[in-house]
Amino acid sequence: MADIDVPIWAARLRVLRRGRLWSRDELGRRLADAADETTRDQLPAPEALSSMIRLWETGERRLDESHAELLCRAFGVDEADLFVGDAAGTTRWHYVTNIPLQSGMFSAEEEERTGRAIEAPQRADDGTVRYFRTLLDAYSRTDLRPADLINALRPVFAGIEEFHRDASTPVRRAFLALAAENAELISRMHHEAGDPDGALTWSDEAIRDARGTADALLEAYTLAQRGGLSDTAGDPGRLVDLAIAARERAELPPRMDALCRHHEAQGHALAGDVDMCHRRLEESAQSLEEPGEDPPYRFDCSAEAHNALCAGCLIDLGQAGGAIEILELGPPKAQPTYAVAYALARMAHAYADAHDRERSAEAARQALALARRSGASRALRELARVQRPRQYAGHRRILL
Numbered sequence: 001m002a003d004i005d006v007p008i009w010a011a012r013l014r015v016l017r018r019g020r021l022w023s024r025d026e027l028g029r030r031l032a033d034a035a036d037e038t039t040r041d042q043l044p045a046p047e048a049l050s051s052m053i054r055l056w057e058t059g060e061r062r063l064d065e066s067h068a069e070l071l072c073r074a075f076g077v078d079e080a081d082l083f084v085g086d087a088a089g090t091t092r093w094h095y096v097t098n099i100p101l102q103s104g105m106f107s108a109e110e111e112e113r114t115g116r117a118i119e120a121p122q123r124a125d126d127g128t129v130r131y132f133r134t135l136l137d138a139y140s141r142t143d144l145r146p147a148d149l150i151n152a153l154r155p156v157f158a159g160i161e162e163f164h165r166d167a168s169t170p171v172r173r174a175f176l177a178l179a180a181e182n183a184e185l186i187s188r189m190h191h192e193a194g195d196p197d198g199a200l201t202w203s204d205e206a207i208r209d210a211r212g213t214a215d216a217l218l219e220a221y222t223l224a225q226r227g228g229l230s231d232t233a234g235d236p237g238r239l240v241d242l243a244i245a246a247r248e249r250a251e252l253p254p255r256m257d258a259l260c261r262h263h264e265a266q267g268h269a270l271a272g273d274v275d276m277c278h279r280r281l282e283e284s285a286q287s288l289e290e291p292g293e294d295p296p297y298r299f300d301c302s303a304e305a306h307n308a309l310c311a312g313c314l315i316d317l318g319q320a321g322g323a324i325e326i327l328e329l330g331p332p333k334a335q336p337t338y339a340v341a342y343a344l345a346r347m348a349h350a351y352a353d354a355h356d357r358e359r360s361a362e363a364a365r366q367a368l369a370l371a372r373r374s375g376a377s378r379a380l381r382e383l384a385r386v387q388r389p390r391q392y393a394g395h396r397r398i399l400l
Helices: 008-019 024-034 037-042 046-057 065-075 079-083 088-097 108-119 126-138 146-166 169-192 196-213 216-227 236-249 254-271 274-289 303-316 320-327 338-353 357-374 377-384
Strands: none
Touching (some): 008 046, 008 079, 008 088, 024 046, 024 065, 037 065, 088 146, 108 126, 126 146, 126 169, 169 196, 169 216, 169 377, 196 216, 216 236, 216 254, 254 303, 274 303, 303 320, 303 338, 320 338, 338 377, 357 377
């Protein structure tokens, strides 16, 4: 592994921050939270504090004792772990590759073995595969901001790509499968972050890698998820074709079959085909009730997710009353996630279409607050589609 051009303590500071998906501004806020009243008053303004953190991470400015103590509180580590430590090798390879360090998730031996494999991919083995699998699972959470996840997952993808090119044959295919799943997750995060072009580009990558594995189930999964990018595409027929192609690739477990039929229903809804949309929604509900093992891939196959998709289809069909009836069965919980923000935005849309001004405005307010906190740009786009009641002459959309 190449030497790094900053002191090891400065490198470790950046590695710890990036592993937690914190921006420098976020770390500055956490330093202020960790300080007592007297120390907090002595901290510089947020912008100056962010600049100070950058100087620490580049080694251009040495930490004083009070700031060092605040950093340890913010990260929840001992001073020795931040400034002395014996994991210089681990710090070095995470710093050079930008692959996030998940503190406490892996043993020192696992970190060291993975670092050696990074240096020489032919050393990669099943343990290296498990390391990256665990890392991907750790980031499959809806409480993280999509843009932050993209920044964390892209270097992980780059590392996996290198392994499936240069690793020995026994593990190369496993890395290719990981690359497909990673690309699919990045695609969905671009979707949630309001970047339709990025979502489609990474979806294409996921499908290509899945086909390279010759794993029909994995290919079906990536095709089905591509169909889930329905609001980034202007061709409903293409979405239907993707969902059908996914079902034809393999004998699907019930929940994955339900996912395909969900997304086919979305395509039919966007095309205005009421009968086919309802038929596919009924079939997806039947599939969810069938016994069978869950597929080994990341997607929400809960009854709540099914209801949200059904409601979305009804909104696209102009059947606001039916959508409201479904949404009110299980209103989204007020958690700071992009998924909940989008669900609330859809609810605001349904109420607006049903000319229920007060409920639409309340749902829109909740969705807007959550979207801003969670970085849910897709929810903001949905809110922009919400039509104001007719009595608001001259204003056709809710202003964000």
